[in-house]
Amino acid sequence: MKTHAQPGIVLAFTIAALVFCRRGSAQDIPLSRPAISPYLNLYRTDSGVVDNYNAYVRPRLELHSLLERQQRILRRQSANIFSLQRNAWGPAGRGEQAVGSASIFMNYSHYFPSPQSHVAPRAVRRR
DSSP states (O other), X not given: OOOOOOHHHHHHXXXXXXXXXXXXXXXXXXXXXXXXXXXXXXXXXXXXXXXXXXXXXXXXXXXXXXXXXXXXXXXHHHXXXXXXXXXXXXXXXXXXXXXXXXXXXXXXXXTSOOGGGGSOOOOOOOO
């Protein structure tokens, strides 16, 4: 007796294989065109009461456009972060900060005046 694979199982296996065979970096994957056309789902027979376009194709197309939009935003944000990091290192590239004041850890000298500040001031002569 021969058994035929159901289209849903074949599609799930194909998607799983494509997901696990991709490269590691998510930002290097080009999203210009899906690997498998979502319109192949128009021929599925397990859609139920909703037509195949609204059940499978349109959600896949919307997901693809959403992922493209998010990838553009991530690229823009990483470019902004890179420029901020480059500007924060200062002109000499030695980690010089452009703003802020110098500080020392556990420095309480501003709470306790130095001994020289307690010296009595010189008497002012009157003319």
